[in-house]
Amino acid sequence: MNALAARRRHPAAIAILIILGLFLTGAVYAALAPKPADATTRALPAQSVEEGKALFRANCSTCHGLNAEGRATGTGDQIAGPPLAGVGAAAVDFQVGTGRMPLPRPDVQAPANNEIKFTQEEIDSMGAYIASLAPGPGVPSEEAVDPTKGDAARGGELFRVNCAMCHNFAGAGGALTRGKYAPPIEGVSGRHIYEAMVTGPQSMPVFNDANLTPESKRDIIAFLYTIDEAESPGGMTLGSLGPVSEGLFAWVFGLGLLVASAVWIGAKSA
């Protein structure tokens, strides 16, 4: 203890204390944090409209209405959830399958969420129910989203013309007005990319088969897979955000290193 007390004024003491404190806080939080309640019933059998309807009523109707007719908020001036007739199974698969729905809280935009609340069977059941209300785009086949069957170079051109203005040249995402944003599309599955294009979730426009043929969509998916898998030839990408992150790096690390070496060489006696 005496040795410890003697070192209490060591320059590193504060840093070590802070690290210990942060670690303890984190450990206690991890132990005590409330776990999300798991109320969904697992292992539903085959998908069916009836089961989908039951799931929809239990989980979605608060905002979208009991028959998916859409609802206004309590004050009546804003939409709580839009009507869903005609959005198709593809929209359900995209919104629920990427964790965007059910929406945890009203916000400018539904964020993608790694915690998917439903199994794929349940999602398919709800999709079947929504598709039964009115015809809409369906979930694409495996073949339609197979990146190996697409032309990445052509997909790149289509991506730059149609998508890059919001999603950035590398699919790193971009800002829209008033806190809305085009999310990063790195690591998104081909099926979800395809569904986003045909259903136009959130602020995204719909790219129907007339403006982008299914083959073009597959080319875009192929392009996105290619840049996902490609190693960056030049080194660290700094988030693929363009000159802003490069400038920040130059000012912080470049200047830091160069000034440190200037101080070092300046301190050397002649």
Add this chain to the structure above:
Amino acid sequence: MSTAPTRPADALREGDRPAESRPGAAARTVGGVAGWVDDRTGAAKPVGYLMKKVFPDHWSFMLGEIAMYSMIVCLLTGAFLTFWFVPSAGHTIYDGSYVPLRGVSMSEAYASTLNISFDIKGGLIIRQIHHWSALMFIVALVVHMFRVFFTGAFRKPREINWAIGSVLALLAIIEGFAGYSLPDDLLSGTGIRAMQGFVQTAPVIGTYLVYAIFGGPFPGEMIIPRLYSAHILLIPALLVGLFTAHIGLVFLQKHTQYPGPGRTEKNVVGFPVMPVYAAKAGGFFFIVFGILSLIAAVVQINPIWAYGPYDPSAVTAGSQPDWYMGFADGALRLLPGWLEFEIFGYTLSMNIFPGALLLLPLVYVVLGVYPFLERWVTGDNREHHLLQRPRNSPVRTGIGMAAITAYSVLLFASGNDIMAIKLGMSINDLTWFFRIGFFVLPPLAFWVTKRICLSLQRRDRDTVLHGRETGTIVRTPDGRFFERHDTELTPDQWILVQHEPVAPLELEPAVDENGVARPAARKDRLRARLSRFYFADAVNPVTPAELAAAHYHGEEHEAIEPSETSASGGAAPIESAEAGRH
């Protein structure tokens, strides 16, 4: 050793002869060659002069060196790139080794840049060193400028060199922009198209300028070859020429030095170029080159293959210029759209022109003019070779910080979309924050900086007059306590009193003694007002008289004023604390 014979052991060395110092074979060869060159060119004198030149030593004097070396690295790597770059907008179909672009139609400029990046050995690293060095060149140049500004190194006789430096800074960012625009990828093409729009907003002459620069109403096939000539020939020649003048003037006028014992306005205390600075600066070049290469080796910059070829119909989110053009881009983003209006049937795009076009030269003109303005206000016509500590010129330091703040607001505004996604904020809120911040933050920065400088100056005075608090509490025989203050001025504390006292200029009366109005009175009033702005609340250094008074007071207090101590009652302990300050 000179008074050695007193030691008996020295008798042993009596017959010793010192070894003759004859130059070695290598030295004689060098001397021979040098003599041969000198016989033919007479170079020995000027070279000897340069080699013996003394430079003061400080790390902050090396910031300019960093800029210089980065520029040299740019020149070296740029020469390599010209071997393979094809400055042409001619169409071609890519057939190189980068698969995601195979079969895509593009310009020859873009295809050759892809070629440099993927098919020329070492091409990518050289390209990345070139680009990182360009960014670091301008970063270092700006920081070097901060050093010169805040230490008052631009004062007479160095105003011309400051102006040359300002032109160099402007040329450097134009050079950078030209280089950024060459590869004809999506980002640089967007930049050129934006520049064409900016040039068009110049009132009256805009369209003529566009035709002159681009050879047509749109950025066609002419712009890349033209930018190439500017980038590799015209601007580098100007840069190198002006830079030579810049550094030549440093040699001619001698380098400034920080104040310190033994340093005056008439000497330079430091080390000669040969051998000390030649070694240090030469070594530092390799350090800078090494660091730039290291950064270029591990961090990707401007991945043109990822941007894709330029296509007027496409644009990418996060389209920004390189950082040094960011302030103009930021100003453009902040200007509200309603500033565009029509007058006599002509459109004036005041929502674009002031930020995107006017600001660029304006910033550097204001910068270049500042020394002349300050000299006029202070009326200081003497030469200055000793630098000022920033705190000893509070108003100038405040102005500098205000300018940096305004510039930074604009610079950050150009990244508003990146900040919005990365920080989860609304781009509209950010834009409003920057709009208001542009007007509010610089005066705030000025005020805060000036107050900090004044308090630092007062603290310096306090340290000189009353010494350093030692933390030693002394109890006097009659039971009083005081803290011992250490008032010994160590040599390094000399810096606290070395600067010159300042005072605002006195206003001469508007009419002379005969009642005749002086024509210069109005100008003088402005000058006096500005002078008051600079110096009205100046904190001046402790004078010898003040110091003597403080010390005298301290030592002889009890003996001289015994009655006051007893009469002041409650104040007595404070008084005696003063007495103990020695």
